[in-house]
Amino acid sequence: MNKHKSRNRGTIFWKNLSLVLLITCIPIATISVILYYIGTDRIGTEVHNAHQNQLAQSIQHMEDYLSNLEHSVVRLAFDRSLDETLKQLDFIQEFQKTNELMKSFSLMVESNSLIGGVSLYLRDANKLISDDNGFQAVQSEEDKKLLESLLEKERTIYWNYSLRKIGTPDTMMKAIVIKLPGGQMYDSFGAFMIYLDQAKLNNMVQKLASGEGVAFLFNESGQYLTTPRTNEATIEQLTLEDTLRSRITEEDLNENTFKFDWQRQSYTVSYGKISKLGGKWTFVSATPLSQIVAPVTSLSRLILMISIFGLSIGLLLSWFASNKIYDPIYRLKRLFEAAKPPRSDEKNEIIYIENQWKEHLEEQQVLSTRIEESIPTLRESFLLQFLRGHLYTHTELELIDKMKQLDWDVEHKSFAVMVAQLHGISDLGGKFSERDAQLITFAASNILLELCSEKLNKVHVINFQDLSVGVFFVLDKSSTNEPLKATLNKLAHDFIAAVNNVLRLKVTIVTSKISDSILDTPNVLEQTRKALRFRDLHTSNQMLDMNQFMMDNTSQTHFPSDLEREIAHTVSMGLEEEAVRLIRQFMKELQSNDSTELMVHQGMMKLLGTLHDTMVKHDVNLYALYEGVHLYEQLMQLSEPEPIVEWFQYKLIRPFIKTLTMTYDGNLRETMEKLLTQIQADILKDVSLEMYADQLQMSSSRLSKAFRQMNGSNFIDTVIRLRIEKCKELLVTTDMKINEIAEQLHYQPSYLIRMFKKSEGITPRQYREKHSQER
Structure with a gap:
């Protein structure tokens, strides 16, 4: 950056800088050189003389000892004693x-x-x-x-x-x-x-x-x-x-x-x-000379460092003085250079500043337009964080100021929210799947935004991505809230009608209270979303008003305890289809007597707890079985009756029964496998459950339960499935008539045709024609 700035300075700056450098640095450099050479030589001489004097004193000291020794020897040699x-x-x-x-x-x-x-x-x-x-x-x-x-x-x-x-x-x-x-x-x-x-x-x-x-x-x-x-x-x-x-x-x-x-x-x-x-x-x-002159070297370095320091101070002072002289023009020039690199080699600072100022005005206009275009996106992001409660540390004044910066004046305004929940995907006969939930929610949010924008200026729609949407309203204050409530109710009715006609789904809408404080809005939104749980399951479309909403604590809710115990017993026996049938009946019992979604959900939670205890009693490792999934949390995400029943069947009961089957008695498993093989061999005979029970010397009920648990279907359904397969074989490989085939399979022709069509989707005659064409 410094290099770039220096390249853009004009000739006036460099002339001023050269003059100041000559005035300040040459005297300092001259004094430093003289001090270094004269001072270093003098100090070196003194240090060397001091070393020689110290050496001479040490030698003299040793010679004194030898002289003393000589005197002692001579005195001893000529001692008369x-x-x-x-x-x-x-x-x-x-x-x-x-x-x-x-x-x-x-x-x-x-x-x-x-x-x-x-x-x-x-x-x-x-x-x-x-x-x-x-x-x-x-x-x-x-x-x-x-x-x-x-x-x-x-x-x-x-x-x-x-x-x-x-x-x-x-x-x-x-x-x-x-x-x-x-x-x-x-x-x-x-x-x-x-x-x-x-x-x-x-x-x-x-x-x-x-x-x-x-x-x-x-x-x-x-x-x-x-x-x-x-x-x-x-x-x-x-x-x-x-x-x-x-x-x-x-x-x-x-x-x-x-x-x-x-x-x-x-x-x-x-x-x-x-x-x-x-x-x-x-x-x-x-x-070593290096040792003798070590003090000299240190002092020389000190002198050199002082000289360099003095020269550096001179350079800095020169730079400072030059900048002060050049400052009026350079400050303007620097403003443009800091913004972007120069695109010309213009040496005249005045012309350069004029050209840059024109470009700056043009860019300012472009940036102003871009900011205006990006404000809606920034506002959407800010409102999303605020309504989700992430900005709870902000005060009301801070929120109002921030909204003003985002081109929304919310001072002296009223605030309200509306939350809508879509229902009935499972009732459309496969038109939409669970994977389409996000797409459907996106479409509903667009419908809601279009309807609200026609009547109100400041509207923010929230897509919760789970078949629910919300909308945040900024309303003009009035003496009473009745006109505002009427407007919100009209929007709710229009949205229900649009979703019913376009998406063919049912809607539950909850309208919040009208608040005068923006700071309470995240809490109001949370409470409004929770109120969706109190919808009436027997009503197609429903509107709830938080101003009149009260939970009826006096109503008595019937809980089907007998069905709960029977479901637990059926699951422990490994009878999946029977358990699912009982769960559907359990769901209908919960939905009776004007129960709300919350009550139904609580009943299903209690059923989950009962089944959980049943599974634990079978010594099954539930953490390994469900791969660490939080079952209660998964169930909390579901609100429709049919998806809840399917979740119980496929996510809860079936994995348990499969594990239970694998751990079942090995001898009984082997017996059921042999029985299935024998049924396949006897499929053209008039077989019955009682006949095989007599052969295996066990009761019919026990054989039925064991057969169903091991094979996943009961005895009658298995025999029908095997006979349908045998019928398909005879249709393709022989010219036997349908009556003859029905007689061999011990069925009435009409019954056989009805069962065949139910299994394969076509009649036996159509099946034979289809395979004849293929051959």
Whole structure:
């Protein structure tokens, strides 16, 4: 959208924008660049100097420790109390002196953190005194040879970088050896061994490194005096240490600091040499440049972000100023661009606005026409939701305002509804089926709309899709409601006449009370629809007025309880046809004595409950049998007597009897199947139910019920059906006359002809002629 707007701005806007950008952004950009380069370079120099000073202080700290160690060694070497009298020292008898020696050793260890232990060896006494183990005799020959080799060295004070500590054969330590007496190279009677604490030495050197950097010590022979952090050091770091040691050892570098590239990363390397106690040590510290300049990078980014922010503010201010300058024309231009994309490349804003304004006026006229055409549809949708009670949260004023927006002024009006129910589809002899209910309802709603629109201006017809329609009236208020009632009654009479003549159906119409509040209309419509249940079933067409409608509570309604019990017994016996006959009789009993539809419906509901209890007693799973269907809800949807009876037969009783038959006694089923086969074989004989009852040794009534339950029809109907089939066979395959065939089937010819025609729809002679032509 922004891109589209920018493309439609004229040359005036872009000239103004360019000028403001030059005024605001160039100074800000210049200051930002100067600040970035000068500030970043200065900060980088200061950070690097601070790093070098910190490194120098750490090295000086380590050198102070070594100097302290050197002073302690020299003082110990030339201590006069450590003369040759120690040769004859009896450590046990002269315990006081022994204790003083051990205390001096402990004091030496505590005074310098680099000292890990102090031991004194006396060759003639073959004794060893240490700060941790006290005094002990040297036992093994290996230890004696090691100690003797220390006294054979030419130097009085020297370093041993792999001295095994006596008593711990697997430990190699760095130690300073001081031969006694001090100042003599030969004929030494003993020696001091000051062991360095390797862990503390490593820790002190590692403090020179930070992050991914390395720091180490090596002596004049190139041996490492520090050990790597085996848990943390990587192969790359160990290789870096070896490379740096080789370069510092082989090259004569004039500077103590240099840059070194390794593994695509630059390091700043600092090194120095320390000469203490006859040894020359070289310390090396290598730190990645990225780590040193990290604070500089952060500050540089901050400076860059501030500069970008300042430049962004300048751009925004420039944009804002340009829009303010261009605003009078641009506001008009934007109104048209927001509505639709431009269809021309006109650069002159005034001409562009003029053309767009003309198009806008034309479109406004078209849209106004379309809105007027769509208002009826919108009003129909709104009224449908309102009358169904979906807008119950609206107040009366809100409803009136909404109706005004939909071109219906309902303020200071009266309101009424009328509901019509169509009846008698089943009485038309198959002209309409239940599937045509929606089509019939649609036709009735059109008839009602046409009749009402002729007399009233504000009418809304509701199609309930179930053979019932309603109409909502907005009426002009009058001093009395009598003229309005007369108009509604006339419309009801006209509608009944039209439906009777066109659709050939009966109609029940209920007219509501006239209300002054639109808010009550959904409730009035609901009550009016419920009043349809109080129609008289014996009247073809009926009109009910809610103003005079009262339910007669004094009338006594006869309920056929005996028939109800007989129907339940018949259903439990599995006699479908008999049950249906009794249900029709039950329906007629309910319709007598001026019963209303509601009373009849309540009676049928009670019958459904009785049959429901009967089915439950047979241990039938009704939920599985009727596939979870709500039977009472289905029955509530029916209002005509014949559809109700058919629903009982096909939806309720037949599925139950079928299930009951499947669960019936297996032996009796097998007996009935054999009996049916025997009847087919004996069809030309004079058979009877009593004859077969005697053969099966059961009573005729029991056989009749079992036969009817298993086969779905009684014995006589089954025999007639089989004989009709045999008659059809003889008509097609033989030239026998009808009299002869009737004699073989044990029927009178006239009776046979009548039964044949009832079954096949044609006479036996016509049947034979038809099949002769086909052959």
